[in-house]
Amino acid sequence: AQSVTQLDSQVPVFEEAPVELRCNYSSSVSVYLFWYVQYPNQGLQLLLKYLSGSTLVESINGFEAEFNKSQTSFHLRKPSVHISDTAEYFCAVSRYSGGGADGLTFGKGTHLIIQP
């Protein structure tokens, strides 16, 4: 079984400041790692994913996450946040099985609040 821990339920940050949302996971097998974002009154959207290869992955809107196997972490960072980044962020993992990724195990989410 896998588990995901997002230690911060809420992170307030001033606009244009950097932010890091923490994610740690545990698993007895290799996993895929994901960050999903949920804007108010909207569905989950994939932000970025780590499957293999380079441990640093980037999204198109300036977020990046780094897979650290020794620390079993996949923290999400952005050097300068914008008001529009206000949302709930979910870290998730899944195993790989024959046809693709299994169902996701999610963390409890981190609510990113951007203050003007």
Add this chain to the structure above:
Amino acid sequence: GAVVSQHPSRVICKSGTSVKIECRSLDFQATTMFWYRQFPKKSLMLMATSNEGSKATYEQGVEKDKFLINHASLTLSTLTVTSAHPEDSSFYICSARDSLAGETQYFGPGTRLLVL
């Protein structure tokens, strides 16, 4: 990007009735879909894996006779909450795994179920 729809978006029903929720992949084929449940201020929990043409696989603690899943085609999975009770009130979200890119799941917007 890939689009997944859910219908209805919101449903209110009386205790004891059954409710069917549809999940469709609109522009890709999905041999595998997943059903999740999201409680208020909590994370998503995987309920079951829906495979086209075969029986669904349920997670531990999820009653298969309570939550009937049918995946009759490569673009449609349905979740039927049978004999619904107030404790079944929740936000139900489906995701679809692209058959050609098996590591990523695309999420529907969710269905809010309220059982009176």
